[in-house]
C-alpha cells in the first residue's frame with residue numbers, strides 16, 4: 001500500500017498549515033495519481049485526520065493523469081502507465097508522473 005504514506009503526509013502538512021484561529025475548511029481537494037486506489041486513499045486520509053480539525057471535512061478527490069511518450073511515434077499523451085498511444089496504439093513510457101497525492105486546495109465549499 002504505497003499510497004498510504006504520501007496521503008497521510010499531505011494530511012499532516014495541511015493540518016500544520018491551517019491556522020488555529022480560522023475555522024476549519026469546509027472542503028479539501030486532493031489530487032491523486034491515476035493508479036492510486038481511491039478507497040485506500042480515502043481510508044488513509046481518514047485515519048490521518050481522525051480526531052483533528054480535518055476530521056469529517058469532506059474531501060474531493062481528483063485524479064491526475066501521467067504524461068506519456070509513445071515509444072513508436074514519440075507522440076506525447078496523457079494517461080496511466082497502461083494507456084496506449086491514441087495515434088498508433090503503441091506502448092508509451094511515462095515521462096512525467098504526477099505526485100501520488102497532493103492537496104491542491106481547501107476552503108469554503110464552492111457549491
Ligand SMILES: [Zn+2]
Pocket residue numbers: 070071072073074075085086087088089090
Ligand atoms: Zn504512437
